[in-house]
Amino acid sequence: DSGVTQTPKHLITATGQRVTLRCSPRSGDLSVYWYQQSLDQGLQFLIHYYNGEERAKGNILERFSAQQFPDLHSELNLSSLELGDSALYFCASSVNVGSSETQYFGPGTRLLVL
Amino acid sequence: DQQVKQNSPSLSVQEGRISILNCDYTNSMFDYFLWYKKYPAEGPTFLISISSIKDKNEDGRFTVFLNKSAKHLSLHIVPSQPGDSAVYFCAASAPGEAAGNKLTFGGGTRVLVKP
Secondary structure: OOEEEEEEEEEEOOOOOEEEEEEEEEOOOEEEEEEEEEEEEEEEEEEEEEEEEEEEEEOOOOEEEEEEEHHHHHHEEEEEHHHHHHHEEEEEEEEEOOOOOEEOOOOEEEEOOO | OOOOOOOOOOEEEEOOOOOOEEEEEEEOOEEEEEEEOOOOOOOEEEEEEEEOOOOOOEEEEEEEEEEEOOOHHHHHEEEOOOOHOOEEEEEEOOOOOOOOOOOEEEOOOEEOOOO
């Protein structure tokens, strides 16, 4: 158990809908990262928040957004969902910022868009 | 542009023997490298890491070797155990705000340890 929690574990929805994925980092970790794992793209970085502020964006679609709250939990919002958004979404956390920070991953949310 | 590559999609090894997983990278700015293990329906679990200032790091049965000139790292697992059967990912990160602290992952190697 990494100490990172994600809810829900599974999500099934329809095209055009909007969903929210939630992540609670390990106790004491200030950084939260979101990654997407799809069959054809592997694990891809989406976005990084540190202590409530957005720090970096990766290949995140404009239909996707995220935020980190004062209690440090984070939410990833996916809107106008398409079939291709079906994937595993992982959140990870680390104590601080910096390239030498080890990121610890949550169990993931499996999203299926029908 | 795949900056981190794991060229062997799968590896089969006998219990008790050594498993060697390889990873190549192209971005010379990477300065921190990690190995994660992943079981189906679970998140990646951190195994071991190495900074670019070192060429070896050991933790129990796991040893990671880094060859910066060849832009190559490897993970040795010895002795291999049936519980090691999983998908292994190498990942790398680069310093600086432009890099964004993101991890760049390889495509993974599926390891099967036979009893």
